[in-house]
Amino acid sequence: MKLTHALPLTALVAAVSAAAQAQEITVATVNNNDMVIMQSLTDEFEQAHPGISVNWVVLEENVLRQRTTTDIATGGGQFDVMTIGTYEVPIWAERDWLVGLNGLPDAYQVDDLLRPVRDGLSRDGVLHALPFYGESSMLYYRQDLFDEHGIEMPEQPSWEEAREWASELHDPDNGLYGICLRGKPGWGENMAFVSTLVNTFGGRWFDEDWNPEIDSPEWQAAIEFYVDLLGNYGPPGASSNGFNENLALFSGGRCAMWVDATSAAGRLFDPSESDVADALGFSQAPIAETPKGSHWLWSWALAIPATSQQQDAAQQFITWATSREYIELVGERHGWTSVPPGTRTSTYEDERYIEAAPFASFVLDAMQNADPTDSTLKPSPYIGVQFAGIPEFQAIGTQVGQTIAAALTGQTTVEQALVSAQRSAERAMRQAGYYD
Structure with missing residues (x-):
């Protein structure tokens, strides 16, 4: 009797190897609408990054702050990505609790980030979080x-x-x-x-x-x-x-x-x-x-705690979720009024956003004038x-x-x-x- 494999041996070895190398990152975020949309697009990220899966912890704002602060202060290592804000980033960066985001790929277009938001998420000129959305x-x-x-x-x-x-x-x-x-x-x-x-x-x-x-x-x-x-x-x-x-x-x-x-x-x-x-x-x-x-001036941002064991995968996720491509994806899937506001100059130069969002220039001015x-x-x-x-x-x-x-x-x-x-x-x- 002739025996056959369900998969060729080389394919089977490759599949086992890929499974062994698969990384799961845990993302802690707030239950605001923009973050709910981000969670709904998980499949898009995972399909583009087949070696990474995302586990979500979505919390009410006060609970999120308590959980993330306790975890990072004690070195708990529960999370690979934390949603934090303009208040926490400089303080936590000074204590070396966050991964510095040097060497972001050119395609990320760091210079496209709005200057007030970018400055608020930096320490000594180095970003320690990437803005998911900004607001006044x-x-x-x-x-x-x-x-x-x-x-x-x-x-x-x-x-x-x-x-x-x-x-x-x-x-x-x-x-x-x-x-x-x-x-x-x-x-x-x-x-x-x-x-x-x-x-x-x-x-x-x-x-x-x-x-x-x-x-x-x-x-x-x-x-x-x-x-x-x-x-x-x-x-x-x-x-x-x-x-x-x-x-x-x-x-x-x-x-x-x-x-x-x-x-x-x-x-x-x-x-x-x-x-x-x-x-x-x-x-x-x-x-x-x-x-x-x-x-006010605020940004909800995505940061990588220094305790994360999956820092490369975490950085791939936060650059995806705060990129121009992500904004384009949300605009196409959920409409241009739903794109994350207050992060990129290019958003406020996009005719599709300007046409859909009569508040666009008003919000940009408010953010730029908050000191x-x-x-x-x-x-x-x-x-x-x-x-x-x-x-x-x-x-x-x-x-x-x-x-x-x-x-x-x-x-x-x-x-x-x-x-x-x-x-x-x-x-x-x-x-x-x-x-x-």
Whole structure:
């Protein structure tokens, strides 16, 4: 009897060898829409890189930050790619926790990356993360409601005007709220917005000697305004609403106004994702005493922890996911309003994107005009618009976010919340050795 192999011996050996060499990378990312799209395109990456498979860990923003920070600080090695931001990259790079991205291929076109984003993800001129998307913040509003009530949006709205409009448009009996803002506690959730509010009210996190100023008159005025505004004209349970929750409310037609990330614009202008796509207006983030620091600058980026055992494969993934080719792929598959914004000059020169995204030039200007080195009315010693770029800020910002959320729910007064937050911040800064 003649025996036959299912595969020729050479093919069988090759298959076994390829299986032995296959690498799995674990990617930790946030559950924002752009990242969900990235996950949906995994097959495209794996087909182009047959020796690499991708395992996803998709988490809510606060949980992601806690998991990645703990893992990298302890050398856990759980992840090969981490989604982190403009705050973490310089701090973690200084501690040698991230792989420096020297020698990226010419085809990646590093010079195409927007300069403010690129600088924010670099240390000593070396990129330590690649930007997946970048953003500033802006005011979204219902143009149909503004027209109905005879309200005209100025080129630069003020917060007092926003409060007046919210009071006029607030109609909770019909499921419409005057304004939606972040209330969920977290240094990157409610405090991302609140920090810009404090900035424009003339406040700052620290004076030039690193003394916290959270109980200052400027903070007091800003937080009283915030609590009053959301308490009177916001949705119920605002203290539980972060970016994704407010995006769902606004896109469902439940908010007359919303101040948040420019990265939401693509989804809000997509009629398949948004009930208000045909009635959407946008403007600059409102200001109070000063325009300084009224809109933030942020990038969600992909970085490789130094503990990764699959660094070559991880770099192949992050260069793919942040490339011009990836943007083209998303545009073709999901529409040009869905491409990751705020990373590449070429995106803002692409007629397909410009035609689909009426907000494109506005967002580009907002990002280029946000200055993390000069974001407060009084001089400050830190870099950052919606955060202070020091390691201690993550804990301080989270603690302050919790006390402000407590004031928002009425568990404490604004004054008590800020006094408590001030004491906590002073203790943290003293323990960190900023002063005696």
